[in-house]
Amino acid sequence: MKKFINEIDAVMRESLGGMVDAHPDLLQIQFEPTFMSRAMRATSKVALLSGGGSGHEPLHCGFIGQGMLDAACPGQVFTSPTPDQMLAAAEAVNTGKGVLFIVKNYSGDLMNFQMAAEMLEIENATVLVNDDVAVENSTHTTGRRGVAGTLIVEKTVGAAAEQGATLAECKAVGDRVNKATASMGVAFTSCVVPAAGRATFDIGADEMEVGVGIHGEPGRRRSKVRPASVIVDELLDSILRDLQPQKGSELLLHVNGFGGTPLMELYLLYHDAAKQLRSMGYKPVRSLVGNYTTSLEMAGASLTVTMLDAEIRQLWDAPVHTAALRW
Amino acid sequence: MKKFINEIDAVMRESLGGMVDAHPDLLQIQFEPTFMSRAMRATSKVALLSGGGSGHEPLHCGFIGQGMLDAACPGQVFTSPTPDQMLAAAEAVNTGKGVLFIVKNYSGDLMNFQMAAEMLEIENATVLVNDDVAVENSTHTTGRRGVAGTLIVEKTVGAAAEQGATLAECKAVGDRVNKATASMGVAFTSCVVPAAGRATFDIGADEMEVGVGIHGEPGRRRSKVRPASVIVDELLDSILRDLQPQKGSELLLHVNGFGGTPLMELYLLYHDAAKQLRSMGYKPVRSLVGNYTTSLEMAGASLTVTMLDAEIRQLWDAPVHTAALRW
Numbered sequence: 030m031k032k033f034i035n036e037i038d039a040v041m042r043e044s045l046g047g048m049v050d051a052h053p054d055l056l057q058i059q060f061e062p063t064f065m066s067r068a069m070r071a072t073s074k075v076a077l078l079s080g081g082g083s084g085h086e087p088l089h090c091g092f093i094g095q096g097m098l099d100a101a102c103p104g105q106v107f108t109s110p111t112p113d114q115m116l117a118a119a120e121a122v123n124t125g126k127g128v129l130f131i132v133k134n135y136s137g138d139l140m141n142f143q144m145a146a147e148m149l150e151i152e153n154a155t156v157l158v159n160d161d162v163a164v165e166n167s168t169h170t171t172g173r174r175g176v177a178g179t180l181i182v183e184k185t186v187g188a189a190a191e192q193g194a195t196l197a198e199c200k201a202v203g204d205r206v207n208k209a210t211a212s213m214g215v216a217f218t219s220c221v222v223p224a225a226g227r228a229t230f231d232i233g234a235d236e237m238e239v240g241v242g243i244h245g246e247p248g249r250r251r252s253k254v255r256p257a258s259v260i261v262d263e264l265l266d267s268i269l270r271d272l273q274p275q276k277g278s279e280l281l282l283h284v285n286g287f288g289g290t291p292l293m294e295l296y297l298l299y300h301d302a303a304k305q306l307r308s309m310g311y312k313p314v315r316s317l318v319g320n321y322t323t324s325l326e327m328a329g330a331s332l333t334v335t336m337l338d339a340e341i342r343q344l345w346d347a348p349v350h351t352a353a354l355r356w
Numbered sequence: 357m358k359k360f361i362n363e364i365d366a367v368m369r370e371s372l373g374g375m376v377d378a379h380p381d382l383l384q385i386q387f388e389p390t391f392m393s394r395a396m397r398a399t400s401k402v403a404l405l406s407g408g409g410s411g412h413e414p415l416h417c418g419f420i421g422q423g424m425l426d427a428a429c430p431g432q433v434f435t436s437p438t439p440d441q442m443l444a445a446a447e448a449v450n451t452g453k454g455v456l457f458i459v460k461n462y463s464g465d466l467m468n469f470q471m472a473a474e475m476l477e478i479e480n481a482t483v484l485v486n487d488d489v490a491v492e493n494s495t496h497t498t499g500r501r502g503v504a505g506t507l508i509v510e511k512t513v514g515a516a517a518e519q520g521a522t523l524a525e526c527k528a529v530g531d532r533v534n535k536a537t538a539s540m541g542v543a544f545t546s547c548v549v550p551a552a553g554r555a556t557f558d559i560g561a562d563e564m565e566v567g568v569g570i571h572g573e574p575g576r577r578r579s580k581v582r583p584a585s586v587i588v589d590e591l592l593d594s595i596l597r598d599l600q601p602q603k604g605s606e607l608l609l610h611v612n613g614f615g616g617t618p619l620m621e622l623y624l625l626y627h628d629a630a631k632q633l634r635s636m637g638y639k640p641v642r643s644l645v646g647n648y649t650t651s652l653e654m655a656g657a658s659l660t661v662t663m664l665d666a667e668i669r670q671l672w673d674a675p676v677h678t679a680a681l682r683w
Contacts (some may be wrong), residue, residue, distance in 0.1 A: 034624060297370045
């Protein structure tokens with residue numbers, strides 16, 4: 030295992046510490062229990078809190094800031110954070126308008142966030158993100174997994190909260206964006222979890238995992254690597270079969286790298302996907318291309334499509350000021 | 357070779373096309389000869405033009421826009437662009453105030469930019485970036501290589517040009533920032549150039565290349581992988597030996613990933629480097645952490661330090677609106 034680390038047990042603390050060190054204007058951190066929050070906490074809005082296993086950076090800590098999250102609870106790599114982290118974070122960022130948990134659909138995360146929601150003596154609600162159309166049920170999941178669409182939920186709900194939406198309204202936006210969003214990805218290589226020290230899965234030199242999860246968990250099938258446009262067609266077919274957007278619909282198209290694929294290839298995927306969508310009568314009018322929901326250094330990428338309407342588009346376009354997304 | 361591509365010969369066109377497709381508000385492209393420029397061309401300022409081999413994305417096309425470059429000429433992967441590209445780009449973005457070429461110090465780039473500068477019937481000047489302190493002379497270089505410090509030159513000169521600096525003043529800023537900047541990196545893995553189809557170099561499962569170049573070219577030596585803090589100390593030692601900043605100096609610290617290293621590790625490197633700089637009496641007051649000057653999917657990272665003064669800090673902080681840098 031070749032990684033920039035000192036000791037396995039110190040990876041999280043040093044990495045999170047470095048992030049706050051690099052963005053002191055944006056972020057602050059507390060340890061034991063661990064959560065990251067805005068350097069300047071909001072004073073009067075619904076508080077948005079997310080979290081999950083680490084290893085998906087910049088998700089979620091990179092999305093803390095004006096127009097997006099108020100706090101995030103990082104677990105160990107690919108391991109859910111614990112309810113005490115969520116409780117401490119929720120109490121720290123609550124402004125009296127309630128707390129919305131944004132949770133990716135994995136059994137561990139769901140259980141721990143539910144426990145925190147029950148223990149929390151503050152009005153709260155939960156948006157469960159399950160945008161991955163590859164498989165129903167999976168290694169760590171009952172139902173569909175939450176993947177790269179999560180940041181689109183966090184961005185749009187973040188804008189709504191900043192604009193004064195109530196807790197119920199924020200939850201409604203989140204649920205609606207989640208339903209309007211679908212994702213699917215493929216992987217060329219595995220990643221190496223630091224504490225494990227070896228590849229999460231084996232894969233042949235000419236193979237790809239179609240429908241892979243963001244922890245390297247299996248998808249639909251193993252296949253030979255195909256040309257980019259063939260991969261794109263398969264991913265879009267599954268995504269559009271799920272969303273069933275009307276012809277002429279305006280779409281947000283997000284190409285997400287899993288960490289080990291060059292930006293050159295991600296833009297090539299965008300090229301092929303946008304072309305294919307246009308040829309089918311859709312309008313990809315908003316884009317996001319880059320490594321946003323990663324799986325450590327896994328090579329591969331996913332496509333995410335969100336059906337836009339005037340409200341969702343406005344929420345997406347609203348200003349955001351975080352370490353990883355800014356406009 | 358597992359990559360998201362269709363045909364080798366189409367990689368550049370499709371990837372560049374996808375980039376413009378994803379950022380139509382920011383970018384436009386012309387092929388034959390190929391150059392990318394701002395969607396809204398500036399009308400009255402010194403025009404900044406860079407370029408070089410592809411494979412380092414988001415450098416340089418990701419830095420086109422308000423407050424940074426006016427145009428960039430991408431060559432094939434790790435291959436210099438040609439003078440006809442530079443001439444066409446310079447003529448397209450010239451506003452009558454002259455053209456400044458920002459060139460990384462590689463023999464091919466330097467020769468072609470010099471040829472373009474001589475042929476161009478517009479007043480022009482060149483800033484040559486050579487921030488890599490790892491080695492004098494190298495596979496593709498006489499003298500030191502230009503690496504991740506290039507974006508700091510492009511950002512600061514970009515701000516100066518936007519603020520109305522003359523061609524001579526822009527060149528002076530670029531030369532001064534280049535002298536105030538030093539970089540050095542290590543690699544854990546090679547990358548695979550699409551047209552070659554195999555790893556650029558072989559490296560053992562427990563080895564790293566210390567002082568690696570951004571084309572995978574050799575650095576100072578091959579060594580066993582060491583803890584992050586030991587790597588950081590060696591890189592900073594070489595960088596500070598070159599820059600010799602006064603104790604108490606304010607510094608910009610840039611941790612650059614080469615493409616295949618997770619953000620978690622890059623922030624851990626930032627943690628170790630900032631801590632080490634502070635312990636030596638320096639003040640790392642500005643940061644940039646991420647994959648900005650890449651070598652396709654190579655795993656590894658570099659550190660770059662720029663000595664700040666009031667002018668350089670102001671130019672760094674000035675607004676920028678590009679695909680890859682925005683504040």
